Amino acid sequence: MQDYNKILSNIKKEEYSPFYLLSGKETYFIDSISSILVNKIVQEASKEFDFTTFFGQDTRASDIIESARRFPMLSKYNLILVKEAQNMRASEYDYLANYVSQPSNHSIIIFCYKNKEFDKRKKLYKNAEMYGKCVNFKGVSDNQLFNWIKLNASNIKLDISPHAIELLVSNIGNNLSRLDSELKKLKIIVSESETVDKQHIEKYIGISKDYNTFELQNAIGMGHFTKAFQITKFLNTNPRENPVFLVLGALHNYFQKLILVKSGGNEMSKVGINPYFFGEYKKAAERFSVKQISQALEYIMKADLESKGIGGLNKKNTTILEELVIKLFSI
Numbered sequence: 279m280q281d282y283n284k285i286l287s288n289i290k291k292e293e294y295s296p297f298y299l300l301s302g303k304e305t306y307f308i309d310s311i312s313s314i315l316v317n318k319i320v321q322e323a324s325k326e327f328d329f330t331t332f333f334g335q336d337t338r339a340s341d342i343i344e345s346a347r348r349f350p351m352l353s354k355y356n357l358i359l360v361k362e363a364q365n366m367r368a369s370e371y372d373y374l375a376n377y378v379s380q381p382s383n384h385s386i387i388i389f390c391y392k393n394k395e396f397d398k399r400k401k402l403y404k405n406a407e408m409y410g411k412c413v414n415f416k417g418v419s420d421n422q423l424f425n426w427i428k429l430n431a432s433n434i435k436l437d438i439s440p441h442a443i444e445l446l447v448s449n450i451g452n453n454l455s456r457l458d459s460e461l462k463k464l465k466i467i468v469s470e471s472e473t474v475d476k477q478h479i480e481k482y483i484g485i486s487k488d489y490n491t492f493e494l495q496n497a498i499g500m501g502h503f504t505k506a507f508q509i510t511k512f513l514n515t516n517p518r519e520n521p522v523f524l525v526l527g528a529l530h531n532y533f534q535k536l537i538l539v540k541s542g543g544n545e546m547s548k549v550g551i552n553p554y555f556f557g558e559y560k561k562a563a564e565r566f567s568v569k570q571i572s573q574a575l576e577y578i579m580k581a582d583l584e585s586k587g588i589g590g591l592n593k594k595n596t597t598i599l600e601e602l603v604i605k606l607f608s609i
Contacts (some may be wrong), residue, residue: 279426281413282307289318294355297410298382299392300404301364305414306454308390310360315388324352332358334365339373346377356385356392363391375402377407418454420531421550423447427457430437431474436465439473440554448492448528449520484519486512491525494603495532499562503607510603514596522585522595525528526602537571539563570609577605 288294289311298315300308320329328350342358350356360366374389381387389406395414396403406412418426421600424443431438436459450456460483464474467482476487489512497506515519535551540563551559566574581602585595593601 279307279418279422282311282415285311285411285413286314289314292318294319294386295411296383296386297378297406298388298417299391299396299406299410299412300389301394301396301413302393302415302416303393304415304454306391306458307413308392308457310458311390312390315386316359319353319355319386321353324350327351328353328355329357330359333364334360337366339366339370339377340376340561341440342387343377344519346382346387348385350384355386356382358387358422360387360389364393365391371400371402374570375400375405378402378405381409382577417552418452420447420452423452423457424552426454427461430458431461434461434465435470436461436468436474437472438464439476440552441476442474442479442491444552445476445485445487445490445557446483448495449485449490449524451524451527464577489513491520491528494525497559497563498603498606499532499536499558499565501565501600501607506603506607507600508599514565514599517595522599523582525599526578526582526585529606530575530582533571533574533578535559536563536566537568540568540571566609573609574606577602577609 285298294315298311300311309486330345331343337360340362345358346356348356375477396412398404403412424440425449427443427446428438431443446460447458450460464478464482468474468478472478479485480487489509491513491587494506494509497503497509513525523569536559539551539559541554581598584593584598
């Protein structure tokens with residue numbers, strides 16, 4: 279995220295690069311930078327003349343270069359956006375690399391290479407690194423999500439409670455595009471004098487404040503079987519909104535943190551737990567031995583394999599989740 283914030287800072291100061299090679303699995307950052315650059319540079323009156331969009335599969339490097347060599351008519355810069363650049367023929371990259379080594383000072387190219395990292399051995403990468411801006415965006419880890427949501431909410435002046443953030447983390451996961459969309463929706467709906475809490479999340483996003491993945495892991499951690507099984511039943515009634523992979527991922531992350539709590543004591547920075555919830559994690563960690571937590575992680579990994587149809591009977595995901603909860607209370 280450091281590279282992302284640095285690029286945004288430079289854009290704000292109107293310090294542009296002639297060529298942006300944006301690649302990686304986390305497409306949110308690529309889309310965000312592209313959108314911000316377009317909104318910052320392209321004026322409505324000049325859009326038809328000084329802004330060109332290409333799509334990788336149908337594009338040759340010569341087309342991009344031809345556009346980049348043109349002088350802008352109404353704007354200061356001629357902006358070229360190359361979408362889905364990963365679908366371009368690899369043979370085109372070297373041709374484009376030659377342009378990047380001597381770019382036009384009145385054009386800006388945004389090269390969006392999604393879902394994988396651009397090959398650093400390629401001439402285009404090396405030239406982009408030398409003469410432009412080259413960034414590979416990886417996904418935000420589970421431990422960083424809480425602070426990411428908090429920061430993004432702050433940026434749009436949205437006051438949100440820790441419990442509301444945890445609901446978003448545990449039920450949406452690291453789908454940054456959706457998280458960003460939900461925060462913007464809450465900003466529009468919730469009045470400035472209010473703090474977004476669990477009730478708002480339930481009402482406007484559709485995540486139950488009582489029956490969700492966050493409450494499930496807490497019920498398991500505190501040893502409340504009846505509540506945990508009720509939540510599991512509720513989640514199973516709507517598998518589309520509560521996919522089993524997301525529930526299993528949250529539970530796996532939860533027990534991993536319990537091991538870190540047991541080994542790291544009170545050093546919250548080591549375990550990646552928000553201070554607001556550290557007490558709950560510490561209580562849960564005290565209930566389990568390291569051996570029991572290791573067993574829980576094994577059960578969760580086995581459930582994950584079963585949900586993918588590996589290593590056993592072809593069980594329904596609802597059955598897999600219910601059986602897992604029973605096993606977690608038997609350790």
